[in-house]
Amino acid sequence: MKSNILNSIYCLYKNIDNKRRFQLLIIIFLNILNGFLEFTTLAAASFFLEAISNPISAGEKLRLINLSSSNSNSVVLTATILFITFIILSSLLRIFNLWLSIKFRVSLLVFIEEKIFKNIIHQEFEYHINTSSTSVITDLTKNIDKTGFFIENLLSLITGFILSISLVIGLLRLSPLITIFCVLLLSSLYLIIGINTNKKVNSYSKYEIKATKEFLKNIQESVGAIKEIILSRKYYFFLKKYKENSFISRKYQGLSGYVTTFPRYLFEGIGLTVIGFAGYLVFVLKGSNIIPLLGTFALGAQKLLPSMQTIYRSWQLLYFYDKGLIRILNLLKLKYKNYKFKNNDSLNFNNKITI
Numbered sequence: 001m002k003s004n005i006l007n008s009i010y011c012l013y014k015n016i017d018n019k020r021r022f023q024l025l026i027i028i029f030l031n032i033l034n035g036f037l038e039f040t041t042l043a044a045a046s047f048f049l050e051a052i053s054n055p056i057s058a059g060e061k062l063r064l065i066n067l068s069s070s071n072s073n074s075v076v077l078t079a080t081i082l083f084i085t086f087i088i089l090s091s092l093l094r095i096f097n098l099w100l101s102i103k104f105r106v107s108l109l110v111f112i113e114e115k116i117f118k119n120i121i122h123q124e125f126e127y128h129i130n131t132s133s134t135s136v137i138t139d140l141t142k143n144i145d146k147t148g149f150f151i152e153n154l155l156s157l158i159t160g161f162i163l164s165i166s167l168v169i170g171l172l173r174l175s176p177l178i179t180i181f182c183v184l185l186l187s188s189l190y191l192i193i194g195i196n197t198n199k200k201v202n203s204y205s206k207y208e209i210k211a212t213k214e215f216l217k218n219i220q221e222s223v224g225a226i227k228e229i230i231l232s233r234k235y236y237f238f239l240k241k242y243k244e245n246s247f248i249s250r251k252y253q254g255l256s257g258y259v260t261t262f263p264r265y266l267f268e269g270i271g272l273t274v275i276g277f278a279g280y281l282v283f284v285l286k287g288s289n290i291i292p293l294l295g296t297f298a299l300g301a302q303k304l305l306p307s308m309q310t311i312y313r314s315w316q317l318l319y320f321y322d323k324g325l326i327r328i329l330n331l332l333k334l335k336y337k338n339y340k341f342k343n344n345d346s347l348n349f350n351n352k353i354t355i
Contacts, residue, residue: 047082052076202320218245
């Protein structure tokens with residue numbers, strides 16, 4: 001990511017209170033814990049497949065950790081219980097982490113909204129004269145939404161990154177050479193596409209913000225001049241402006257959605273090809289009894305590909321929503337004089353007008 005994105009993240013972090021910083025650390029910790037569970041799920045899957053294909057070998061491993069393995073059925077049952085247990089724990093933690101992330105995002109947005117609205121209404125009258133109401137409305141509605149989406153994608157990026165690291169570590173344990181080859185290949189392709197598309201996403205964001213501002217301005221003007229519109233019958237003139245700005249705004253939203261999503265379908269095919277090639281390499285390197293290894297590798301790759309897509313998509317969308325976030329950060333920096341009045345206090349004026 002370019003320095004402007006990192007700077008936006010840093011400025012956003014500086015403007016939140018200690019309570020929400022602590023909540024963010026909890027979410028990151030839960031992501032790390034979830035990554036550990038994904039790692040253990042891969043290990044449990046590998047043991048489960050080994051127990052099915054070679055119960056004797058799996059039974060030997062159970063005896064090393066003092067678990068009962070009197071016969072093949074008990075070995076397979078133990079492996080199944082372990083596998084299912086880790087799947088359930090991992091799924092429950094991911095659901096809880098999702099709920100906590102949404103709750104954190106909502107809480108943070110309410111905090112930001114309240115702070116910038118307070119900053120705006122406490123500004124001197126000169127500020128309001130020089131600032132268009134359209135800009136204020138845009139910031140308090142559309143750009144606040146963009147800030148929310150920025151936070152959402154930032155959390156998704158963190159989650160995807162931690163999960164990907166955990167899965168890669170788990171796959172390295174199975175086959176370091178194949179894992180390094182596959183991860184480097186997919187990461188390089190995502191990086192190449194990302195570098196070539198983030199400039200487009202950045203420009204889409206600029207055009208979309210400009211169109212949205214004109215869109216809201218057109219609504220204000222139309223509602224404010226509704227008497228003149230009815231009397232002069234200029235419905236088409238205002239409708240045409242409304243349609244043009246609406247189309248431009250939706251157009252760039254759609255383009256950004258396409259640019260950030262199309263690699264998912266492209267890499268589904270590439271990912272299956274890589275898994276097939278990896279299966280061949282496993283057979284060449286390991287020979288017989290490759291079902292546990294290949295099955296675990298396929299499971300890990302099936303989890304890794306969506307995580308990498310999440311990282312890519314979130315990374316690109318940070319560029320799209322960054323311009324709206326910058327507007328909000330500028331409002332958070334507004335300073336004002338904190339006048340404190342009691343209910344019965346009167347305003348004292350230094351100057352007077354004599355008639």
